[in-house]
Amino acid sequence: DHVEPLSGGGKDAPENFALTHSGCNRSKQAANLRVARVLAKFDQIRESVIDLGQNRPNLSDVLAAFGGAKHDVRVKVEDSMVTYSLQEDSSGNLYHVPLYTDSLSGMRYFFCELPISHLHHDSKINPRAIGGNLRQLVSEFYDKRPQLHVSLAWMQLEPGDHRARVQIFDGQHKAAA
DSSP states (O other), X not given: OBSSOGGGTOOSSGGGBOOOOHHHHHHHTTSOHHHHHHHHHHHHHHHHHHHTTOSSOOHHHHHHHTTOSOOXXXXXXXXTEEEEEETTOTTOOOEEEEOEEOXXXXXXXOOOOOOGGGXXXXXXXXXXXXXXXXXXXXXXXXXXXXXXXXOEEEOOOOTTOOEEOEEEEEOHHHHHO
């Protein structure tokens, strides 16, 4: 089968071929094989949560399947700067990003990219299951044209504590994709 389908601009060349089971090939149709593999993994997650009595998986289930929700982030806030480090990063790298303050609410926020191992799902704020639009979101991601939407998360820092749990509460479908 073609990894990237011919209809999607894939080449008819050996580097674009993969061995597939005939049933999987038929069900994939003209989809990108990478997308089909991701969706097959999601189907496995869905089947496992149904076996546990849930209707559909949520972001917690997806994170658990891919090594998420293992670590907190070490964070230090000083004036208008956030310094953070990642627990499993043995190099001791420190990352610095600007801290912003919302003029209406007074809430402080910053933007950063974190590995999946540091992301947790806030199932209290957003307990929704992952819906049916996952196929489209995964396809957009692999076509390098994802929707412009980031996952939003929050963390609580207690005085004197420099460890925080990053909890996603919005954009869970994008995070799952």
